[in-house]
Amino acid sequence: MMAALLEVQRLCTEFRTRRGVVRAVDGVDLRLDHGETLGIVGESGCGKSVTALSILRLLPRKQGRIASGRILYDGVDLVSLPESAMRRIRGNEISMIFQEPMTSLNPVYTVGFQIREVLKKHRGLEKDEARREAVRMLSLVGIPDPESRVDDYPHQMSGGMRQRAMIAMALACRPRILIADEPTTALDVTIQAQILDLMGRLKEEFGMAVLLITHDLGVVAETCRRVVVMYAGKAVEEADVEELFDVPSHPYTVGLFASLPRIGGKRGKLTPIPGTVPSLDRLPPGCAFQERCPRAEGPCFQEPPPWTAVSEGHRVRCWHPVEHS
Amino acid sequence: MPWRYVGRRLLQLAVILFGVSVLVFLMLRLIPGDPAQLLLGEYATPAELEQLRHKLGLDRSLAVQYWVYVKSALQGDMGVSIRTGAPVFQEIAPRLIATVELSLAAMVIATLFGVGAGVVSAVRQYSVWDYLTMFLALVGVSMPIFWLGLMLIYLLSVKYPLFPMMGRLSMGLDIPVVTGLVLVDALLSFRPDVLWDGLHHLILPAFTLATIPMAVVARITRSSMLEVLDQDYVRTARAKGMDEWVVILRHGLRNAMLPVVTVLGLNLGLLLSGAVLTETIFSWPGLGRYVVDSLMGRDYAAVQGCILIFAVIMTLINLLVDLVYVVLDPRIRIHE
Numbered sequence: 001m002m003a004a005l006l007e008v009q010r011l012c013t014e015f016r017t018r019r020g021v022v023r024a025v026d027g028v029d030l031r032l033d034h035g036e037t038l039g040i041v042g043e044s045g046c047g048k049s050v051t052a053l054s055i056l057r058l059l060p061r062k063q064g065r066i067a068s069g070r071i072l073y074d075g076v077d078l079v080s081l082p083e084s085a086m087r088r089i090r091g092n093e094i095s096m097i098f099q100e101p102m103t104s105l106n107p108v109y110t111v112g113f114q115i116r117e118v119l120k121k122h123r124g125l126e127k128d129e130a131r132r133e134a135v136r137m138l139s140l141v142g143i144p145d146p147e148s149r150v151d152d153y154p155h156q157m158s159g160g161m162r163q164r165a166m167i168a169m170a171l172a173c174r175p176r177i178l179i180a181d182e183p184t185t186a187l188d189v190t191i192q193a194q195i196l197d198l199m200g201r202l203k204e205e206f207g208m209a210v211l212l213i214t215h216d217l218g219v220v221a222e223t224c225r226r227v228v229v230m231y232a233g234k235a236v237e238e239a240d241v242e243e244l245f246d247v248p249s250h251p252y253t254v255g256l257f258a259s260l261p262r263i264g265g266k267r268g269k270l271t272p273i274p275g276t277v278p279s280l281d282r283l284p285p286g287c288a289f290q291e292r293c294p295r296a297e298g299p300c301f302q303e304p305p306p307w308t309a310v311s312e313g314h315r316v317r318c319w320h321p322v323e324h325s
Numbered sequence: 326m327p328w329r330y331v332g333r334r335l336l337q338l339a340v341i342l343f344g345v346s347v348l349v350f351l352m353l354r355l356i357p358g359d360p361a362q363l364l365l366g367e368y369a370t371p372a373e374l375e376q377l378r379h380k381l382g383l384d385r386s387l388a389v390q391y392w393v394y395v396k397s398a399l400q401g402d403m404g405v406s407i408r409t410g411a412p413v414f415q416e417i418a419p420r421l422i423a424t425v426e427l428s429l430a431a432m433v434i435a436t437l438f439g440v441g442a443g444v445v446s447a448v449r450q451y452s453v454w455d456y457l458t459m460f461l462a463l464v465g466v467s468m469p470i471f472w473l474g475l476m477l478i479y480l481l482s483v484k485y486p487l488f489p490m491m492g493r494l495s496m497g498l499d500i501p502v503v504t505g506l507v508l509v510d511a512l513l514s515f516r517p518d519v520l521w522d523g524l525h526h527l528i529l530p531a532f533t534l535a536t537i538p539m540a541v542v543a544r545i546t547r548s549s550m551l552e553v554l555d556q557d558y559v560r561t562a563r564a565k566g567m568d569e570w571v572v573i574l575r576h577g578l579r580n581a582m583l584p585v586v587t588v589l590g591l592n593l594g595l596l597l598s599g600a601v602l603t604e605t606i607f608s609w610p611g612l613g614r615y616v617v618d619s620l621m622g623r624d625y626a627a628v629q630g631c632i633l634i635f636a637v638i639m640t641l642i643n644l645l646v647d648l649v650y651v652v653l654d655p656r657i658r659i660h661e
């Protein structure tokens with residue numbers, strides 16, 4: 001097996017809060033190969049963003065820290081890398097785009113300036129050259145009339161345009177990995193499809209690996225090769241996309257599918273998973289999903305379930321996984 | 326630059342000045358006390374008094390007095406000081422420049438140190454530095470300028486004579502007046518000794534005057550920075566691999582400056598009133614002291630001139646603050 005491009009091993013990330021230390025990410029493993037798209041899905045608050053921010057070490061400093069685990073990028077552990085070396089990786093080898101295009105760009109600088117900034121920092125391009133490159137990137141992400149839009153301020157652009165500009169900025173230095181944290185959640189449906197399309201196209205063109213975070217299984221189905229399902233800070237199931245859609249094994253994953261609206265499908269009704277995500281500082285002993293799980297029984301209330309292999313490349317963290325015949 | 330906006334603001338300025346001139350005019354005329362009596366002393370004869378009143382126009386109706394006043398003011402003639410007999414404009418101009426020099430110096434000190442301390446406090450929130458600066462800032466805003474000035478003089482001029490205690494320049498030093506700003510004139514005439522001497526005289530009063538605005542600016546900068554550093558675009562800047570100082574200054578401070586500019590603008594008014602006290606304590610030959618002396622002597626023309634100048638300055642500063650806003654925040658530009 002070829003060495004992974006990015007390998008997250010038993011990552012634990014903690015936050016100091018008024019009610020004590022909470023573990024927002026608890027022992028998560030991820031493996032991202034060259035040129036691959038890996039999806040992370042789960043309800044809001046399950047630790048997807050914190051996982052992503054941990055990889056680039058962008059956690060809010062005052063409260064958050066990586067408590068343990070390793071993040072191997074090209075075999076180098078990012079967790080212990082000096083900050084200066086980390087800065088050479090951010091925006092250059094590993095880039096990130098965020099959920100909120102409306103607030104992720106600095107309101108007082110033009111979009112062009114913000115793209116040039118990263119080109120100057122990592123590729124040493126000077127003003128004119130950087131500007132030409134910024135215009136090229138804007139046209140690459142499908143912004144019409146890039147020569148004039150390059151001088152626009154963020155507030156002069158729509159949400160979709162801003163997300164395109166963010167993508168242009170993130171890809172300006174040809175990163176090997178793009179971390180996209182719910183890049184389309186804040187956009188309306190038609191724009192969502194366009195942005196996903198664009199990301200797929202650029203991924204092929206640049207040969208990047210993508211870590212795509214979403215709470216939308218539809219997005220996963222269209223874009224990812226492998227998926228990791230997260231619940232309450234833990235990875236609970238991991239499989240190739242087709243496998244996960246065919247034989248979801250964790251009751252939570254099954255619940256996620258059941259809650260998908262299927263237009264024209266056999267199951268027309270929407271059945272959201274009953275109950276809510278438990279608060280991280282009051283997790284029950286045993287499985288974190290027990291309160292909402294129809295299969296909870298016996299060990300579920302005492303011991304956190306270990307990983308079990310379902311088949312080659314498909315594993316699940318559950319005492320009583322759903323069986324398919 | 327939105328010129329139509331500037332034009333509209335200048336028009337507002339004219340309206341405000343009209344209002345101020347009417348108010349000042351009426352206020353002084355309605356204070357009991359007879360300037361002719363004051364000028365000529367207790368033993369003046371009624372005839373002499375009558376004659377002076379006539380000369381000053383005090384015997385005519387208020388409306389006429391106001392009309393005469395405005396007409397000549399528009400021609401740069403602010404009347405004659407009844408204490409010195411010199412044209413008010415001539416009296417005010419050099420004093421105004423002395424005050425401007427003091428206030429600008431105080432503003433520079435307040436901005437540099439206030440913003441600097443606030444930024445470090447925000448970046449190192451809850452550190453010893455943060456607690457210390459915020460404590461000092463609290464002391465600073467509640468410090469009576471008068472007391473602080475006297476303490477500084479006592480400590481740094483009398484007990485340990487490190488600084489001169491009064492005036493703008495030492496006796497015997499003289500330079501040709503070009504701008505009226507001692508430091509600038511010293512530079513223009515290549516006189517490093519005068520530059521040094523002027524600076525030496527300026528430091529204590531400027532620091533005294535800067536104390537309150539510096540403390541206010543430090544606190545506003547800190548809270549504004551704390552808010553800005555939590556914004557998504559600051560995280561984006563970090564995600565781009567920008568150096569920490571770029572993140573803090575270019576992406577953080579630039580956005581955090583908006584409320585700071587507002588506060589600086591508001592404090593320029595405070596600065597002018599502080600200037601009256603500071604100039605008195607440090608014998609600084611500025612407008613602040615002049616206006617107090619003129620008030621005491623019921624020197625109508627002089628007081629009117631001063632207050633009018635204050636009003637013009639305040640309105641210009643407000644205009645300037647708004648323009649700085651437009652420069653700092655591109656989102657405002659589009660609405661114009």
Ligand SMILES: Nc1ncnc2c1ncn2[C@@H]1O[C@H](COP(=O)(O)OP(=O)(O)O)[C@@H](O)[C@H]1O
Pocket residue numbers: 015016017022024042043044045046047048049050051060063064280
């Ligand atoms: N700045 C923070 N301070 C304290 N707790 C946080 C902070 N950010 C995230 N968390 C905790 O981490 C959990 C996971 O958050 P997040 O990764 O943002 O979820 P999502 O999967 O929706 O992206 C949250 O439920 C919250 O308890």
Ligand code: SF4
Pocket residue numbers: 250251252287288289290291293294295296297300305317318319320321
């Ligand atoms: S371990 Fe038990 S409670 Fe948890 S998901 Fe599996 S069956 Fe449900």
Ligand SMILES: [Mg+2]
Pocket residue numbers: 045048049050099181182
């Ligand atoms: Mg999130």
